[in-house]
Amino acid sequence: MDFREDSFMLILALAVIAFVLVQSAAFLLKAWKQGKRIGLSSATMKNTVIQSVLFTITPALAIVATVIALAPALGIILPWIRLSVIGNISQETAAATAAIEATGAGGITVPITDKTTFATVMWVMTLASSLPLIVLPLTLKRLQRGVKKAVSKAANPVLTDALAAAAFIGLIAAFIAKALAGVGTCAVDADGVITYNYDGAGLLSVATLISSVVIMLILSKIAEKHNVNWLKNFAMPISMFAAMGIAILLTQLLPESIAHFEFRPPVVS
Amino acid sequence: MKKERTYNDSIHAFGSVWSALVLLVLLSTPLLFCIRYDVWPSLSDVWNGLWPVALITYPTAVVEIVAYTPLLGSGGMYLSFTTGNISNLKLPCALAAMDTAGVKSNSEEGEVITTIAVATSALVTTMIMAVFVLALRPFIPRLTDPSSILSPAFKQVMPALFGALGASYFSKHWKISIVPIAVLTLIVVISGSIGTGVLIPIGVVVSILGALLFYKLKWI
Structure with a gap:
């Protein structure tokens, strides 16, 4: 059997997936309890869940399409694992391509048949995406304090609203510009x-x-x-x-x- | 007197523990593969593959953390950065949820709503991927194949998603919207294949500066 898709890889994937599901459910539960505590209505929180489910379906299918795109070289399991934890479409494709090129094993469309090459790709894809897990816990609290300070300094509600909206619009503008040009x-x-x-x-x-x-x-x-x-x-x-x-x-x-x-x-x- | 532990303190502790666990799970995947098959890649191959990618992904990760902090709450940040697909899914999902619920980021309510939205999105994405990969594997290539009738829809997910998300912001804040859209479009015209990860922080900074300028000029 193809080692890229054998039962060992499948067990690895299922373990990672189960872990992600438990983690997400734990955050959901914690936020829900806090919502109740601060007086958010169940209807509002339920609506958030329903809207988020609907919102997610199509982009999730696009992510599935990336898994498929990476499958010829890596099999289906590794891209599935990588795009379930931290990974994103462009980064995983870039990491896989660079790793395959580094080993001289051909391109992203050529099936990897050598286990050492495959292990190299696994390490590169993993290490390329793991930095936020170290940086985030070390910096987030301080960053948020900075943001809160900046917001309270702005004081004027018109300006605060405008700046919050401007941050959203700046993000959206990146995708609009891509769609336009x-x-x-x-x-x-x-x-x-x-x-x-x-x-x-x-x-x-x-x-x-x-x-x-x-x-x-x-x-x-x-x-x-x-x-x-x-x-x-x-x-x-x-x-x-x-x-x-x-x-x-x-x-x-x-x-x-x-x-x-x-x-x-x-x-x- | 002992200071009471706030929700914010507890979510930071919770997020840090989960980040460490995810890191452990993440690193154990290639490690277990190497142990199982007794194959050990050379450090130089890993390094040669890693550095050109890390040169982009590491600074991008730091910039993303800074850029998304004002938009996502603490819970949303920890969960987004451990489950991935932030700019193309988790962030727009959280923004849409806050917009519909009528809450602001950096408020207590915004913190809860973003975490619920990101968690739901992560659960749904993970389940959809699992179902498609396991059950529908033979059909996926046909659905996403360039000759499939659905193919144009998959290619246009981003304009559809950000058009719908941006509509209410553009109509409410059309003056603020003009500057970042114009500047970023110009940048993309000059450098057509510039990554979205690079464009987003530029967009956020340009947009905030534009809004500040308009405020000073009393245009908003």
Whole structure:
């Protein structure tokens, strides 16, 4: 049996997954108890859970897609473990690629057959992502004190609100800028055949972004005007799914050259 | 008199213990593999693979910790950094939850809501991944294959997610939104393949400076 996907690897993965589930449940329980203590209603906390479940489904599927993308070289289990603890899409792909290149074992699409190479990749992916676990407990308390001080110094509620909103908007702007102007990627095989990933900014990304914003604004307006409480909770996931539906629809309806049009030529990944 | 232990103190202790446990679990995975198969990679191979990645991931991790601290509460921070996928999932999920619940970050309520949102998101992601990997493995490549009808949806997750999340902020704070979107778009135009991990801290700083300037000019 392929050592990358044998029962030993599966047991390792299941142990890690069980650990993550217990940890998350422990935090959830602790926060819930504190919520009760400070007078947050059960309805508000339940709504948070429901909204978060709905919000998570699609991005989680995109993470599953990364696991699949890494599977040809690493098998399915290691990417699954790595993306369940600390890992994120871009970092794990980069770490795996660098580790495979360091051992001279080929690329990310070539299956690893040597156990030592596989162990090297495991160590690199693990060590590349473990720093926050050391830095966070040492710094977080002090950082938060600094933030609290800065907020209390600002004192003026208009300014405090504006700065809090500005921090959110700065984060969101990074993704908006990528959707508006990001360069896509493509792969070139040994015969020189180019495969486009269609992941750059173009007609589809802008159409999806605008649809998502517009649908969200309309749904929020309706929810507010007619006081539809359930819609307030579901407006965000509905807008997301609807915008992605529009992306599928445009791909089906428009000629391929228009639907896949990107503003800038893709680079080889 | 003995000072009463606050929730914040207890969540820091709780988070530190869990961080140490996660580190242990994380390191034991490759270690157990090496013991089981009696294979020991050379330090130079590990180093050669690690340093080019660590050169980016280590400073990024530090910058992320600083940038996300004002946005996520203590519980949300510890859990986000141990379960991963922060900028593409945990953080937007927590922001959306605070927005809907009408609470602010850095408030007691914000602390609870972000932790609940991040914990729920981590539970759902872990379960979805487990179900897909174990049960639906043969079908996943077909769903995500470029020729699949669903493929364009998977490629557009980020614009869909951040469009919906940003909508209420853009409409409420449209003046503040203009500067960071314009500056970051310009940066991406100049350097098209710049990583999102680098863009986010730049965006947060530019946006805060812009808001301060507008405040001073009495535009907001």
